[in-house]
Amino acid sequence: MALSRRRFLREVLSASAALYLGCTEAEDGADAQALEDQGESPLDAGPDAEVSPDFGADFGTDFGADLGADAGTACADGLAGATFEAVVPFVGDAVQFHTPRNAGWDGRLYTDLSLVDRNRLLTPIPEFYIRTLFPDRLDLAAHLPWQIAVEGLDAPTQLTLDDLLPLARPMGAHVLECSGNSRGAQFGLLSATEWTGIPLEAVWARLGRLPTDRVELGGFDDHSVPSANNHSTPGASWIFTLDQLRGAFLATGMGGAPLTLDHGFPVRLIVPGWYGCTCIKWLNLIRFVDDAAPATSQMVEFASRTHQTGVPALARDYQPAALDQAAMPVRLERWRRGGQTLVRVVGILWGGSQVTTELSIRFGADQPFVPVDVCPPMTGNALWTVFEHVWVPPGPGMATIRCAVAGVRTRRLDQGYYDRAVEL
Numbered sequence: 307m308a309l310s311r312r313r314f315l316r317e318v319l320s321a322s323a324a325l326y327l328g329c330t331e332a333e334d335g336a337d338a339q340a341l342e343d344q345g346e347s348p349l350d351a352g353p354d355a356e357v358s359p360d361f362g363a364d365f366g367t368d369f370g371a372d373l374g375a376d377a378g379t380a381c382a383d384g385l386a387g388a389t390f391e392a393v394v395p396f397v398g399d400a401v402q403f404h405t406p407r408n409a410g411w412d413g414r415l416y417t418d419l420s421l422v423d424r425n426r427l428l429t430p431i432p433e434f435y436i437r438t439l440f441p442d443r444l445d446l447a448a449h450l451p452w453q454i455a456v457e458g459l460d461a462p463t464q465l466t467l468d469d470l471l472p473l474a475r476p477m478g479a480h481v482l483e484c485s486g487n488s489r490g491a492q493f494g495l496l497s498a499t500e501w502t503g504i505p506l507e508a509v510w511a512r513l514g515r516l517p518t519d520r521v522e523l524g525g526f527d528d529h530s531v532p533s534a535n536n537h538s539t540p541g542a543s544w545i546f547t548l549d550q551l552r553g554a555f556l557a558t559g560m561g562g563a564p565l566t567l568d569h570g571f572p573v574r575l576i577v578p579g580w581y582g583c584t585c586i587k588w589l590n591l592i593r594f595v596d597d598a599a600p601a602t603s604q605m606v607e608f609a610s611r612t613h614q615t616g617v618p619a620l621a622r623d624y625q626p627a628a629l630d631q632a633a634m635p636v637r638l639e640r641w642r643r644g645g646q647t648l649v650r651v652v653g654i655l656w657g658g659s660q661v662t663t664e665l666s667i668r669f670g671a672d673q674p675f676v677p678v679d680v681c682p683p684m685t686g687n688a689l690w691t692v693f694e695h696v697w698v699p700p701g702p703g704m705a706t707i708r709c710a711v712a713g714v715r716t717r718r719l720d721q722g723y724y725d726r727a728v729e730l
């Protein structure tokens with residue numbers, strides 16, 4: 307890292323943190339003062355630090371801390387009178403969570419999704435997954451004030467991030483999932499937080515008349531350590547139509563703090579509902595391209611993981627890299643009631659673009675799918691929805707759990723991609 311996190315705060319962030327967070331002028335001084343008092347940035351928060359201590363307060367009311375007692379929503383308590391015994395691991399659980407490993411493009415941090423619950427919907431930032439660590443070749447001190455090159459206009463131009471920061475505002479809670487999320491990562495390349503950012507529409511407005519309706523967004527992507535076995539190719543950029551970018555934003559803050567270095571400080575792209583590989587970190591390029599533009603190396607690298615047919619040569623032939631509706635269990639608990647074993651299945655529904663009530667689950671390929679009463683019901687696609695289901699296992703043995711959602715596209719679910727096995 308070019309700057310230690312601590313120095314980074316002192317020299318770069320403290321004066322402008324409020325701007326990254328989309329705060330008003332009046333709050334600016336107070337926030338800077340608060341940071342000064344702490345003597346540390348939220349960026350300094352280690353794994354033990356409490357991050358976003360009030361996310362529960364923000365979300366608890368909406369989603370109901372105590373389901374039974376929530377007057378607004380009567381959700382059945384399938385565990386009434388039962389006693390909790392133990393959390394049951396999924397077969398093959400082996401990953402160490404919340405610890406960065408490897409270097410550069412291969413740098414990873416896995417989120418422990420078993421900690422997701424109705425009252426813990428957002429991922430604390432030290433637990434938020436990382437795919438590619440902060441590039442050691444990015445000398446931030448030499449790149450501030452941060453510039454974004456704009457190409458393809460009549461004359462090349464530079465946008466200075468500082469000039470855009472007053473346009474930053476809260477953009478809501480969104481999940482981010484790596485298209486390479488997998489069982490090997492215990493599906494821990496999936497997290498959710500509240501973002502602050504600059505709507506791309508506002509950036510376009512700054513640029514005036516746009517030359518084309520297709521744009522490449524790129525970021526710094528140079529590391530001294532090459533990716534093992536060429537697993538990840540250099541070059542981070544994606545080509546979108548302007549239409550596909552409606553709702554997308556240049557994120558400057560996450561979880562109520564400026565972006566961390568590893569998550570793309572000072573600015574990264576977030577395309578709600580699209581895979582993480584399109585959400586370019588350390589964003590430094592906006593390039594308007596024409597309809598014949600070739601696909602970028604990043605689009606080629608991620609073609610199979612973003613549901614493309616083959617590897618299209620031209621950017622215009624790529625399907626949107628959008629997450630289909632998905633669902634999976636994230637925590638299994640063994641309970642006991644009157645000599646009977648019950649399994650409380652806590653799961654998440656995420657991705658997709660429609661609100662659905664059509665979730666079902668099965669416990670073995672030879673078993674039928676049974677409906678899941680998602681309660682409180684799903685209200686949107688931006689953030690995951692937590693569901694609960696009580697399963698009465700037929701006896702000891704192994705079971706493969708799969709979810710299904712009827713009526714919408716669920717390619718990964720159909721392939722068994724998110725199947726999770728349990729042994730009782």
Ligand SMILES: Nc1nc2c(c(=O)[nH]1)N[C@H]1C(S)=C(S)[C@@H](COP(=O)(O)O)O[C@H]1N2
Nearest residue numbers: 435436437438484525542569582583586587
């Ligand atoms: N510059 C750059 N941006 C990048 C990447 C990268 O390697 N370099 N990886 C992408 C991938 S594959 C994912 S899944 C997301 C991960 O974002 P996160 O590390 O903040 O979770 O960043 C994306 N943006």
Ligand SMILES: [Mo]
Nearest residue numbers: 484485582583
């Ligand atoms: Mo990814």
